[in-house]
Every structure is written in C-alpha cells, then in structure tokens.
Amino acid sequence: MQIIETIQKRRSVRTYTGEPLREEHLISIRQYIDQLQAPFGVKTRIELIHANPEAEPIKLGTYGWVKGACDYLVLIYEEAPFAETAAAYMFEEAVLFCTDLGLGTCWLGGSFSRGDFKKQVRLEANEKLRIVSPVGYPADAKRFLEKYIVRADKNHNSRKSFGELFFEKDFDHPLTAAQAGVFAQPLEMVRLAPSANNKQEWRVLLEEQALHFYKKPYPLFDSIDLGIALCHFELSCRELGVGGQYEILREFPENESLPYVISWVQDE
Ligand SMILES: Cc1cc2nc3c(=O)[nH]c(=O)nc-3n(C[C@H](O)[C@H](O)[C@H](O)COP(=O)(O)O)c2cc1C
Numbered sequence: 001m002q003i004i005e006t007i008q009k010r011r012s013v014r015t016y017t018g019e020p021l022r023e024e025h026l027i028s029i030r031q032y033i034d035q036l037q038a039p040f041g042v043k044t045r046i047e048l049i050h051a052n053p054e055a056e057p058i059k060l061g062t063y064g065w066v067k068g069a070c071d072y073l074v075l076i077y078e079e080a081p082f083a084e085t086a087a088a089y090m091f092e093e094a095v096l097f098c099t100d101l102g103l104g105t106c107w108l109g110g111s112f113s114r115g116d117f118k119k120q121v122r123l124e125a126n127e128k129l130r131i132v133s134p135v136g137y138p139a140d141a142k143r144f145l146e147k148y149i150v151r152a153d154k155n156h157n158s159r160k161s162f163g164e165l166f167f168e169k170d171f172d173h174p175l176t177a178a179q180a181g182v183f184a185q186p187l188e189m190v191r192l193a194p195s196a197n198n199k200q201e202w203r204v205l206l207e208e209q210a211l212h213f214y215k216k217p218y219p220l221f222d223s224i225d226l227g228i229a230l231c232h233f234e235l236s237c238r239e240l241g242v243g244g245q246y247e248i249l250r251e252f253p254e255n256e257s258l259p260y261v262i263s264w265v266q267d268e
Contacts, residue, residue: 001100003235007189010096013104016068016136020050025101026071029135032097033073039230039246042086044077046094048135049120060120061113062134066106069134073098073105074117076127084130085261088227091131092193093235104138107131107228109196109221131224159191159200166190166204171258175206183211186236193229196221202229203258209266210249214258226261233264243267 021029029048038044049072051060060072073094077087095105109131117132163174166187177184187204195201201216202225211233215226230246237244244266 001097003096003239004185004189006096006100007192007232007236010099010105010192010194012106012194013134013138014066014106015139016066016070016104016134017139018068018070019137020070021103021136025103028101029073029094029098033094036090036093038077038086038090040082040086042077042080042083044075044083044087044090046091047074047076047121048072049074049117051120060116062108063111063113065111066108066134068139069136071135072117073133073135074121074129075131076121076123076129078124078126079128082223083128084223085227085230088131088224089231091133092228092231095133096235098135103135105133105135107133107194107196109224158198162187162191165200165202166206168206171203171205180206182240182242183237185240186233186242187211189232189236190229193225193232195225195228199225202226209244209268210263212249212263213261214255215261216258217256230262230264237264 026048033046033048036046051070051072062069073091075087075091077083095107098105112132114129118129121129123129162177166175166180167173168175168179177188180187183206190202190204199218201218201222203214205212205214213226213230215222234246244264246262247265249263249265
C-alpha cells in the first residue's frame, strides 16, 4: 500500500450502494485486521461485522447519518493508559487498508447506536467499544442529508493551515513546510488526518531531531484523534525512509490548555 497516496485519497463516505462486501474483500480485510497489533503494547482488536440495513433484529442504528452500509469495522480495546490513542492508531491502519482497496469508510464516534453494535460482538468486562466505521462501496450520488452536512459545516473537509498546527521551538513560531525539511510530508499527512468534528486539536512542535505532540483537551475524542495523527505521521516517515520512534521524553511543563503527550525521536 502506498501510504501517502492513500491518506490523500481517503474521505469520509456516508452513502453506500447497499451491496454487501464481496468475498475477496471480506477475505483480505479479515486477513489484514487479524495480523494488526496496536502500538505501545495495548490490547486491541477490530471485528468486521455484517448487517442487513433493512432487517430486524440485527439492524444497526446509525441515526440516518450512514446509508446503505452492510458491513462495519468495530474497534474494541482493553481499558489501559494510552489505550484509546493506540487503538485509534491501529483502527486508522485498517481504514487506510480499506481505502486502498477502493472501499469507503467513515469513523463514527457518536452517530451510531452503541447498544446495537454491542449485541453483535462479545465484549469482556474491561473492554470498550467506542468507534465503528461502515466499510463498503461508495454510492456515486451523495444523499441530500450528506450534502447538507458538508455544506452546513464549512470546515467539514477543510483543514487548518500548516502554520496553525505545527511550530518550531515554541508555540510563538509557526513552522513552514520548508523549515520542516524531511518532516514536511509526514506533517502534511498529519494535517490530513480525520478528527472528530474535524477539530484537529493536536499540535506538533519541532525541536532539532524530535517532534513533540500535544493535544488540546476535547471531551471524548482528543486521545483518539491523536492516535490517528500519530499513525499518519509514523507510517509516512517509514514510507519515506525517515527512521525514528515514539518516546515519552520528559516531564514537559504542565500546560493545561495544551498538554504534552509524546515525541517522535529521529534515529541518529
Ligand atoms: C474519532 C472520530 C469520530 C467521528 N465521529 C463521527 C460521527 O459520529 N459521525 C459522522 O458523521 N462523522 C464522524 N467522524 C468523521 C469526521 O467528521 C471527519 O473525519 C472529518 O469531518 C473530516 O472529514 P474527512 O474524514 O472527509 O476528511 C468522526 C471522525 C473521528 C476521527
């Protein structure tokens, strides 16, 4: 899979043809999600479930936001420190894999009936189900509702500029793509990362050979959004041959409005 190309191609798809996933797609998605492992040692799994959109009792409520989807990826993780971020990292890998197959997806954290989905999977006592995504064949024509959502939310598909999200040395100095050097493209892929309500509440500070990731507290989804950003950044670096790894470096000064989370340290 060409990661950078796939990240550029991905969009949230909320209208599907109603056709269930074909056998070859079911097989390759199952094979892919079965071998995935979340980073940071977190226990996570993704289940692929099938639902007939018209039938009861396995109708899966998505509050009318998603139409015509028959198959869903369901993210399940064990509660632990950093679990949401790591689980989101892994779920985004699955989303990108499906995008590469030409399939549509849409992260759903709110507009679905959790109860309906919980009935479809076996959850252990310490397991959480927070995110699902339809996966299927995008319909050519968008529904009125989908067009309306996109039109009503002016920022829906737009992104904050590079200099609003990424900084050099401190948060008073916006970073330009030219100054970012080898990190320009991986950071651009962070900029394109999907986030809940397209909030993009992560910020990155470049300091010599390290990039420090911060996130503005945002109820329910800030840790998840950060996991997606970390996934885009690391996978893009790997594709470009830029070596390094995530580390929690040191106690950064407490900043309630923008807490430090983790750094990516470039190999010597
Ligand atoms: C954690 C998370 C939760 C989301 N929850 C919903 C949701 O409940 N309903 C929905 O329609 N879209 C949801 N989205 C999709 C975002 O609105 C979408 O990713 C964002 O607007 C950017 O658009 P794009 O994915 O087309 O690039 C969610 C995205 C993320 C990352």
